[in-house]
Amino acid sequence: MSKTLDIYHQGAALFARQYDALSFDRVHTSWQPYWPDNGMVLDIGAGSGRDALWLAERGCQVIAVEPAADLRHIGQLKTGAAANTTENSLATVQWLNDSLPELKACYQLNLQFNTILLSAVWMHLALSERERAFRKIANLLAPGGRFVLSLRFGEFTDGRVSYPVSVDEIATLAKQFGLVLSHVSALTADSAGRTDVQWQTLVLVLPDDGSASLSKIRHIVLNDSKSSTYKLALLRTLVRIADAHPGAVLDRQDGKVVISLGLVALYWIRLFKRLVDNNIQQNSDPAKGLGFVTERGWLALKHLTADDFAVGMLFTGTDAAALQQLFSDTLKTIKEGPVTYIWQRQKDNRLFQMQRDKTTKREMVLLDRAFLESYGRFELSESMWDCFRLYGCWIEPLLVQQWVSEMQKYEFNRQQGLTLDTYHHHLRWLDRQHDTGLVRKKVETLRSQGHDVRSVWSGKPLYSYDIDHCLPFSYWPNNDLWNLLPSSREENRVKSDRLPSKTRLHTSREQITDWWQQAWQSQSERQRFFVEAAMSLPNVAYNCTDFEVVFEALQFQSAGIQQRLQIGVW
Numbered sequence: 354m355s356k357t358l359d360i361y362h363q364g365a366a367l368f369a370r371q372y373d374a375l376s377f378d379r380v381h382t383s384w385q386p387y388w389p390d391n392g393m394v395l396d397i398g399a400g401s402g403r404d405a406l407w408l409a410e411r412g413c414q415v416i417a418v419e420p421a422a423d424l425r426h427i428g429q430l431k432t433g434a435a436a437n438t439t440e441n442s443l444a445t446v447q448w449l450n451d452s453l454p455e456l457k458a459c460y461q462l463n464l465q466f467n468t469i470l471l472s473a474v475w476m477h478l479a480l481s482e483r484e485r486a487f488r489k490i491a492n493l494l495a496p497g498g499r500f501v502l503s504l505r506f507g508e509f510t511d512g513r514v515s516y517p518v519s520v521d522e523i524a525t526l527a528k529q530f531g532l533v534l535s536h537v538s539a540l541t542a543d544s545a546g547r548t549d550v551q552w553q554t555l556v557l558v559l560p561d562d563g564s565a566s567l568s569k570i571r572h573i574v575l576n577d578s579k580s581s582t583y584k585l586a587l588l589r590t591l592v593r594i595a596d597a598h599p600g601a602v603l604d605r606q607d608g609k610v611v612i613s614l615g616l617v618a619l620y621w622i623r624l625f626k627r628l629v630d631n632n633i634q635q636n637s638d639p640a641k642g643l644g645f646v647t648e649r650g651w652l653a654l655k656h657l658t659a660d661d662f663a664v665g666m667l668f669t670g671t672d673a674a675a676l677q678q679l680f681s682d683t684l685k686t687i688k689e690g691p692v693t694y695i696w697q698r699q700k701d702n703r704l705f706q707m708q709r710d711k712t713t714k715r716e717m718v719l720l721d722r723a724f725l726e727s728y729g730r731f732e733l734s735e736s737m738w739d740c741f742r743l744y745g746c747w748i749e750p751l752l753v754q755q756w757v758s759e760m761q762k763y764e765f766n767r768q769q770g771l772t773l774d775t776y777h778h779h780l781r782w783l784d785r786q787h788d789t790g791l792v793r794k795k796v797e798t799l800r801s802q803g804h805d806v807r808s809v810w811s812g813k814p815l816y817s818y819d820i821d822h823c824l825p826f827s828y829w830p831n832n833d834l835w836n837l838l839p840s841s842r843e844e845n846r847v848k849s850d851r852l853p854s855k856t857r858l859h860t861s862r863e864q865i866t867d868w869w870q871q872a873w874q875s876q877s878e879r880q881r882f883f884v885e886a887a888m889s890l891p892n893v894a895y896n897c898t899d900f901e902v903v904f905e906a907l908q909f910q911s912a913g914i915q916q917r918l919q920i921g922v923w
Contacts, residue, residue, distance in 0.1 A: 356513075356514060357514050360513050362421040363423075366427070373401055379544050380472075381472070383552070384536060384554045387536065388411070389413055392466075392495075393464060394414065394469070396417045396418065397456075397490070398418065398472065398474035399448075400428065401427050401428050403431075404470060404472060415445075416446075416459075418458075418459060420451065425448055432446035453489070465494065466494060466498055467499070469498070471490065471502045472503045475504060477513070477516075479516060480516055480517075487523075487529075488530050491531065491559065492576070494532075494559040498559050499558050500556070500559075501554065502554070502557065503552055503553070503555075504520070506552070507549050520555065523555055528750055532559055533559075534556075537554075538553055541554075560744060562739070562744055565736075567744060569697065569737070570737070571751070573695060574748075575751075575755065580637045581690070582635045583687075587690075587695070587705070589624060596742060596746075597831060608734060609732055609733070610732070610735050612731050613725040613730070614707060614729040615724060616725045622645075623660075624782075625643075625645075626658070626659035627779040628779050632769075633760060633769075633779060634760065634764075634766045637763060645685075647682050650681070653672075654672065654679060663720065663832075664721070664885050664888045665833075665881035666719075667717070668717070669716070670716075673718045684728060684729075687707070688709075692707055704737065706732040707730070707732075709728065710729040710730075722888060723895070742917075746917070753777070756776075757773065782830050789837060796820075796839055806839060807867075808844060809821075809864045809865045809868050810844045810864070815839055819840055819841070820839060822838075823853060823865075824852065825852065825920065828914065828920050829918075833885035834882045835885065835890070838868060839868065847923070849923075850920070850921075851921045852911055852923065854922040857923065858908055865904060866900045866904055883898055886903045886906065890903065890909075892909070
């Protein structure tokens with residue numbers, strides 16, 4: 354960018370006149386709803402100071418960054434003169450000599466910004482510099498802060514260098530670094546009248562949970578040092594539990610939330626099962642191995658799939674013994690790894706705590722609440738738990754992205770030539786078809802025995818049918834028996850990935866509970882049904898055997914998912 358920077362420096366007076374001939378509100382009208390009127394603003398590539406001065410006059414505290422010395426000098430004179438007039442006495446702008454992608458001087462300020470403006474700059478950044486530049490900018494945002502970025506489409510004819518830009522590139526970077534793309538303007542004509550130039554403005558937001566927990570999580574994901582994927586695995590484990598298991602909370606008081614250690618172990622195992630069994634390296638030194646992979650535990654259960662480690666599953670004989678060994682190995686690894694090394698400011702200020710209980714070996718293991726609680730307690734702050742629960746749909750994609758990024762660094766994985774799709778495939782949480790196949794088999798069995806199986810939505814007899822996830826799998830991946838309902842193919846296509854409305858659930862109540870009664874009659878089936886419901890639905894007691902209670906909880910869960918994820922209703 355040095356050649357381009359020299360051009361801006363040498364032509365400073367001309368560029369300043371061109372910039373100042375256009376007003377802020379004319380150039381930036383495409384993102385007017387997001388114009389700030391207070392807070393800390395960082396204007397990167399501030400040029401003549403036109404935008405910085407306008408923002409300062411609105412009440413913002415502005416820091417203007419400009420690497421071209423003569424342009425910066427013009428801007429300093431302009432904003433300084435404005436500050437000396439009575440009417441603009443509060444319109445102060447501080448200037449910095451700094452540049453992308455490093456922003457070294459900005460980082461030394463130790464400030465977070467409510468708005469960061471990058472206007473007419475991104476096209477000058479080489480493709481190789483953009484990921485670093487985006488990460489630097491994202492890390493300077495305050496929670497709830499906005500990053501406003503303008504994209505120029507059109508070549509230069511005066512020697513300045515530019516590179517291709519696209520909304521897709523920014524969307525990918527936003528996902529990678531934890532920002533939400535909240536506004537994309539239409540393509541607009543050039544304010545200076547150049548017919549071969551168009552502009553597009555994007556507004557990206559760093560979500561804010563109001564407790565700073567989101568910032569802590571984001572820091573761990575993006576900035577904490579990592580020699581393995583363990584920290585990411587623990588965070589994703591907690592996200593999945595918080596999202597999927599309202600019934601997992603054992604205690605909630607004095608600003609703390611306690612969940613069962615066994616559930617943490619179970620989810621950890623599920624997250625790693627596809628990766629480890631397919632020889633995808635998970636740490637920087639493979640010679641050290643993985644602490645939770647031992648002969649008597651993990652390797653003795655290699656014949657099982659990730660989806661076999663599900664709440665409600667029954668293990669007997671050697672599998673039961675191996676499972677208990679695996680839980681012990683896993684909890685030891687979590688304790689000595691991420692729980693010890695995830696801390697804030699001081700090493701003894703750990704964000705998570707574990708209390709192990711002594712367990713008794715069992716000949717048979719049912720993965721229910723009692724078994725999972727027998728291993729002890731896992732404690733975290735209430736604000737962090739709520740953050741995982743409310744913002745999991747944002748946090749989990751970021752965790753997956755970083756997990757992939759870490760695995761791509763490891764030598765053995767590089768030698769295998771693993772594709773991006775391979776990494777994502779083995780990081781998937783559930784096999785969507787795993788339990789739908791079980792329910793489909795149940796429908797076929799009932800029909801072969803002469804039973805009348807009907808759609809839960811219309812009550813009509815089923816001929817060609819689908820197994821519908823009542824709460825859509827694409828938003829809330831859950832294959833519990835209570836969530837899998839028979840419907841006609843036409844109804845399933847129309848419903849698609851929408852939630853059933855409150856009215857539709859109410860009118861379908863009898864048909865849904867009738868299906869549950871009809872399908873799940875054996876002791877083992879009902880045991881699994883109610884164990885799953887107690888773990889994944891709110892206010893279902895551990896020993897519940899009432900389908901009506903489960904339906905009431907289903908309604909509450911649907912309302913909660915609608916509120917958190919803003920899914921369309923059917």
